[in-house]
Amino acid sequence: MKFTGSQKYITTQDLMLAVNAAISLQRPLLIKGEPGTGKTMLAEQVAASLGKPLLQWHIKSTTKAQQGLYEYDAVSRLRDSQLGDEKVNDIRNYIHQGTLWQAFNADKQVVLLIDEIDKADIEFPNDLLRELDRMEFYCYETRETIRAKHRPIIFITSNNEKELPDAFLRRCFFHYIRFPDHDTMQQIVDVHFPGLKKALLKEALQVFFDIREMPGLKKKPSTSELLDWIKLLVAEDIPVDALKSGDANKLIPPLYGALIKNEQDVHLFERLIFLSKRRG
Amino acid sequence: MLIDFFLSLKESGLPVSVKEYLNLCEAMQKGLAYGSVDDFYYLCRTCLIKDEANYDRFDRAFAHYFKGVENLDAALTKLFEKDIPDEWLKMLSEKTLSDEEKAQIEAMGGWDKLMETLRQRLEEQKGRHQGGNKWIGTAGTSPFGAYGFNPEGIRVGQDKSRNKSAVKVWDQREYRDYDSQVELGIRNVQMALRRLRKFARSGAEEELDLDHTIKATASNAGHLDIKMVPERHNRVKVLLFLDVGGSMDEYIHRCEELFSAAKTEFKHLEYFYFHNFFYESVWRNNRLRHTEKFSTWDVLNKYGKDYKLIIVGDATMSPYEILQPGGSVEHWNEEAGSVWLQRLLATYKNAAWINPSQEAHWQWTQSVTITRQLMGDRMYPMTVEGLDRAMKALL
Numbered sequence: 001m002k003f004t005g006s007q008k009y010i011t012t013q014d015l016m017l018a019v020n021a022a023i024s025l026q027r028p029l030l031i032k033g034e035p036g037t038g039k040t041m042l043a044e045q046v047a048a049s050l051g052k053p054l055l056q057w058h059i060k061s062t063t064k065a066q067q068g069l070y071e072y073d074a075v076s077r078l079r080d081s082q083l084g085d086e087k088v089n090d091i092r093n094y095i096h097q098g099t100l101w102q103a104f105n106a107d108k109q110v111v112l113l114i115d116e117i118d119k120a121d122i123e124f125p126n127d128l129l130r131e132l133d134r135m136e137f138y139c140y141e142t143r144e145t146i147r148a149k150h151r152p153i154i155f156i157t158s159n160n161e162k163e164l165p166d167a168f169l170r171r172c173f174f175h176y177i178r179f180p181d182h183d184t185m186q187q188i189v190d191v192h193f194p195g196l197k198k199a200l201l202k203e204a205l206q207v208f209f210d211i212r213e214m215p216g217l218k219k220k221p222s223t224s225e226l227l228d229w230i231k232l233l234v235a236e237d238i239p240v241d242a243l244k245s246g247d248a249n250k251l252i253p254p255l256y257g258a259l260i261k262n263e264q265d266v267h268l269f270e271r272l273i274f275l276s277k278r279r280g
Numbered sequence: 281m282l283i284d285f286f287l288s289l290k291e292s293g294l295p296v297s298v299k300e301y302l303n304l305c306e307a308m309q310k311g312l313a314y315g316s317v318d319d320f321y322y323l324c325r326t327c328l329i330k331d332e333a334n335y336d337r338f339d340r341a342f343a344h345y346f347k348g349v350e351n352l353d354a355a356l357t358k359l360f361e362k363d364i365p366d367e368w369l370k371m372l373s374e375k376t377l378s379d380e381e382k383a384q385i386e387a388m389g390g391w392d393k394l395m396e397t398l399r400q401r402l403e404e405q406k407g408r409h410q411g412g413n414k415w416i417g418t419a420g421t422s423p424f425g426a427y428g429f430n431p432e433g434i435r436v437g438q439d440k441s442r443n444k445s446a447v448k449v450w451d452q453r454e455y456r457d458y459d460s461q462v463e464l465g466i467r468n469v470q471m472a473l474r475r476l477r478k479f480a481r482s483g484a485e486e487e488l489d490l491d492h493t494i495k496a497t498a499s500n501a502g503h504l505d506i507k508m509v510p511e512r513h514n515r516v517k518v519l520l521f522l523d524v525g526g527s528m529d530e531y532i533h534r535c536e537e538l539f540s541a542a543k544t545e546f547k548h549l550e551y552f553y554f555h556n557f558f559y560e561s562v563w564r565n566n567r568l569r570h571t572e573k574f575s576t577w578d579v580l581n582k583y584g585k586d587y588k589l590i591i592v593g594d595a596t597m598s599p600y601e602i603l604q605p606g607g608s609v610e611h612w613n614e615e616a617g618s619v620w621l622q623r624l625l626a627t628y629k630n631a632a633w634i635n636p637s638q639e640a641h642w643q644w645t646q647s648v649t650i651t652r653q654l655m656g657d658r659m660y661p662m663t664v665e666g667l668d669r670a671m672k673a674l675l
Contacts, residue, residue, distance in 0.1 A: 169330035
């Protein structure tokens with residue numbers, strides 16, 4: 001069982017190795033990287049290419065670790081007891097399985113994505129140590145231990161908003177998705193827009209990397225923004241010439257709003273364009 | 281077999297643990313990196329390093345330990361082919377240089393001269409180190425190190441279209457930009473934001489209102505009637521005073537970031553601007569500072585003593601501006617600035633002064649010393665560690 005990228009997802013050698021190490025050693029893989037470099041996509045693509053079901057657990061600032069295991073709905077049980085419902089005799093009726101339980105309980109191995117773990121409370125990762133390490137947890141209400149039938153392949157993504165505790169990190173493999181270089185980027189675009197004209201792609205990538213190189217940008221455009229932008233260029237049928245920066249009057253690339261999303265960055269961008277125009 | 285390697289990683293200050301080392305051994309046993317040094321390098325990194333800030337240090341340690349495993353390549357000669365973008369160097373240095381250092385640069389003949397020298401230096405290096413794997417100016421022997429543009433911190437002239445297979449991956453040191461010890465400004469403020477958040481989060485909990493539930497159930501003839509209390513929000517109230525203009529100009533970027541961080545963190549945030557020191561009025565909109573003034577008395581009366589006072593300013597001015605009536609540089613003040621600060625401190629027991637200038641320089645400025653005395657030593661530098669202390673003092 002080996003992951004070698006897929007038709008919709010280009011992987012670099014280091015990412016592939018990290019994924020395969022995580023799969024064969026059955027440890028969670030923690031993925032960090034600039035926003036829009038395909039962290040969440042990775043789990044989807046691995047699941048698709050290995051032919052395994054994907055379970056997703058999206059973390060919010062209010063998410064508690066317990067919610068991933070199970071939740072005991074004491075309030076409805078109390079209500080049911082007052083109404084004399086038969087259901088009340090079995091506590092199992094009031095235990096709602098969380099994503100981790102489902103993943104542990106699945107009959108075949110699944111891919112589990114814990115998305116944006118850094119959004120949760122600082123203590124959140126610490127509450128999942130044993131669950132991720134031993135792949136088991138204890139359900140107090142039913143007095144049973146839930147053990148993974150097949151250790152799921154776990155991907156955890158983080159945007160670096162909070163630092164994760166050391167004990168947690170030690171249990172994971174780690175990979176930082178770097179921003180793709182020019183060649184990789186070309187492959188990525190090829191995969192998404194197979195029929196794209198070579199000339200347009202070349203110019204678009206040039207403009208894109210030029211913008212990324214600009215000093216002082218608050219939010220650099222990322223892969224997903226490039227793809228959006230190209231989609232727009234294709235939809236609007238912008239001619240290749242419009243992108244060529246040789247013409248001093250058309251230095252601002254068309255539809256640049258798809259690439260630059262911060263108001264201050266737009267100002268900075270326009271100012272730099274103005275400066276370079278004057279120089280030229 | 282790799283114990284020495286593991287120990288050398290540990291020695292270079294990387295936070296690696298035995299468990300991670302065993303993981304690596306297990307992965308090796310499974311044949312995940314067989315017959316390729318590159319694969320081995322990636323595998324080591326995946327197993328042992330858990331923070332991209334440590335990637336660069338790992339690259340160096342790896343290169344050091346495995347030097348000579350592969351033949352050195354001549355591909356690095358391409359490294360300095362590209363010109364260094366002036367804008368970039370300029371921006372970087374403006375951010376990092378202090379006033380004295382800027383003066384020194386002027387003494388050397390200004391920016392252009394310096395850039396010229398730097399470029400010459402690069403040229404020389406290109407010749408001398410052809411085929412080697414060393415970058416320019418590491419240890420601060422070059423004048424550029426001393427001025428804070430240690431070219432280590434930036435990718436000087438890295439040729440993007442470099443032939444990939446020819447260069448050892450770890451020697452490219454592509455992650456140097458992520459090393460937290462190199463990057464100063466932005467990361468610091470991000471960390472600061474984190475501290476503020478930690479501080480802001482305390483006490484956020486969701487609860488069942490038990491007393492109320494029991495009462496409601498009883499009056500409901502025994503039928504359950506759940507009562508909840510709304511989630512407790514962060515109740516920290518912050519009164520923020522920001523020094524603007526004059527000597528504060530060079531810290532604007534950092535103050536902005538601190539301010540926007542604070543603004544998203546605290547629901548109850550009131551902010552005002554002042555210039556150099558406190559007098560009878562402050563303002564809220566810097567553009568309308570002369571027309572739209574708020575009396576400091578009003579501020580004192582309006583915001584209760586449960587507000588926490590945070591003052592951001594470099595406290596660098598003439599001592600008269602603090603101690604003398606009429607000492608303000610802008611107008612005639614009836615009462616001395618120190619009187620106003622003492623009034624503020626009398627109302628707000630929890631107070632901290634955050635000073636963006638370097639802590640080591642404080643003792644050389646008389647006004648900073650005076651301000652510190654007035655604040656009862658509660659002055660903290662605008663660094664991660666300083667903000668941490670400030671937040672602790674405010675709690």
